Amino acid sequence: xxxxxxCLNSKEISEVAGLIFKEFCKNALSSLNLYFSxxxxxxxxxxxxxxxxxxxQDNSQPEANRPQLDPSKQYQAVxxxxxxxxxxxxxxxxxxxxxxxMGEGVDPHLFRPTAxxxxxxxxxxxxxxxxxxxEGPLQPALEQASKRGKxxxxxxxxxxxxxxxxxxxxxxxxxxxVWGDIKTWTLCLDQVVDVLSKFDPDHAEDYKKNAAVYRDxxxxxxxxxxxxxxxxxxxxxxxxxxxxxxxxxxxxxxxxVKSVQGISTESDPGVQDINExxxxxxxxxxxxxxVEATVNSANLQAVIEGAKQQDWEVIIGGMLYSDSxxxxxxxxxxYIGMMDSNITTITRALGGTVPQKGLHGKLRIx
Ligand SMILES: [Zn+2]
Numbered sequence: 001x002x003x004x005x006x007c008l009n010s011k012e013i014s015e016v017a018g019l020i021f022k023e024f025c026k027n028a029l030s031s032l033n034l035y036f037s038x039x040x041x042x043x044x045x046x047x048x049x050x051x052x053x054x055x056x057q058d059n060s061q062p063e064a065n066r067p068q069l070d071p072s073k074q075y076q077a078v079x080x081x082x083x084x085x086x087x088x089x090x091x092x093x094x095x096x097x098x099x100x101x102m103g104e105g106v107d108p109h110l111f112r113p114t115a116x117x118x119x120x121x122x123x124x125x126x127x128x129x130x131x132x133x134x135e136g137p138l139q140p141a142l143e144q145a146s147k148r149g150k151x152x153x154x155x156x157x158x159x160x161x162x163x164x165x166x167x168x169x170x171x172x173x174x175x176x177x178v179w180g181d182i183k184t185w186t187l188c189l190d191q192v193v194d195v196l197s198k199f200d201p202d203h204a205e206d207y208k209k210n211a212a213v214y215r216d217x218x219x220x221x222x223x224x225x226x227x228x229x230x231x232x233x234x235x236x237x238x239x240x241x242x243x244x245x246x247x248x249x250x251x252x253x254x255x256x257v258k259s260v261q262g263i264s265t266e267s268d269p270g271v272q273d274i275n276e277x278x279x280x281x282x283x284x285x286x287x288x289x290x291v292e293a294t295v296n297s298a299n300l301q302a303v304i305e306g307a308k309q310q311d312w313e314v315i316i317g318g319m320l321y322s323d324s325x326x327x328x329x330x331x332x333x334x335y336i337g338m339m340d341s342n343i344t345t346i347t348r349a350l351g352g353t354v355p356q357k358g359l360h361g362k363l364r365i366x
Contacts, residue, residue, distance in 0.1 A: 078124035082325030134176035180249030232352035245322035278306035288317030317349025
């Protein structure tokens with residue numbers, strides 16, 4: 001299996017060096033500074049040197065002696081978002097070292113890989129991403145890795161057509177925020193099992209077992225979501241946020257959603273969008289709106305001000321995780337913790353009934 005190579009051959013090295021140089025030039029140009037920054041130059045040179053070193057070591061190893069996946073060793077799985085990393089960690093468990101590209105609070109719609117990120121992808125045994133164009137600017141790098149024979153897979157690639165949303169006014173682009181519907185995300189779990197079982201058949205049984213345990217936990221949080229949202233008085237069941245990351249969540253758990261921005265965070269809302277939202281809040285007497293970890297909340301402040309001018313007080317009901325998990329190592333840094341936090345925050349702010357610290361009593365009180 002060619003994707004088990006840990007180091008790079010000389011052709012790969014020149015490609016990586018080219019990529020680094022391209023990225024480097026782009027950065028230099030975009031800052032409108034035509035002079036090479038000493039620090040950037042040092043990083044680029046150091047990385048090229050490391051790659052050459054790695055390549056030399058790799059070439060010193062005869063092709064025939066190069067191991068296939070060694071079942072006693074972890075392989076490197078590079079993942080894009082925290083949500084994808086969560087799935088892969090649960091399925092692969094001790095068999096993989098999972099390396100995330102996008103940390104806490106990083107917006108995947110805007111994420112551009114640095115030279116170091118490109119290096120991580122080149123060295124990965126397998127790359128797993130979310131898909132449905134969530135990672136727009138990363139796409140060329142993923143395609144490049146795939147062309148070079150690396151296993152590159154998306155967790156959403158085999159979702160049944162009827163589970164994917166194609167919002168109005170968004171061309172034929174799918175809405176990528178599928179993790180908002182826990183049942184649909186569970187189908188992505190199955191996809192990870194498929195991908196890893198093909199990639200590493202020796203541990204296929206483990207992957208199946210690990211996924212079965214996690215599937216039960218996902219089912220539990222899905223039931224919690226249904227019950228919690230249903231406890232919000234019906235006339236207040238409106239979820240108002242900064243961007244359209246919650247359509248899947250809304251349709252799964254029966255709450256109406258409104259946002260000041262489109263599906264992607266790449267475009268800015270106009271004054272008219274904000275005014276329309278203000279009128280909507282006032283007419284429907286919506287008591288709270290929500291900020292998102294990855295999105296600038298300035299527009300929501302404008303909405304609150306606008307409502308005030310119409311004598312309607314709207315509060316910030318709390319912070320929601322839309323496109324990234326919380327801090328690694330905390331409950332909110334897991335997919336289940338993130339969903340628990342969102343469900344509990346929404347339900348409490350809109351007058352429903354839920355335990356204050358969520359399904360597992362583990363939420364930090366805000
Ligand atoms: Zn988003």
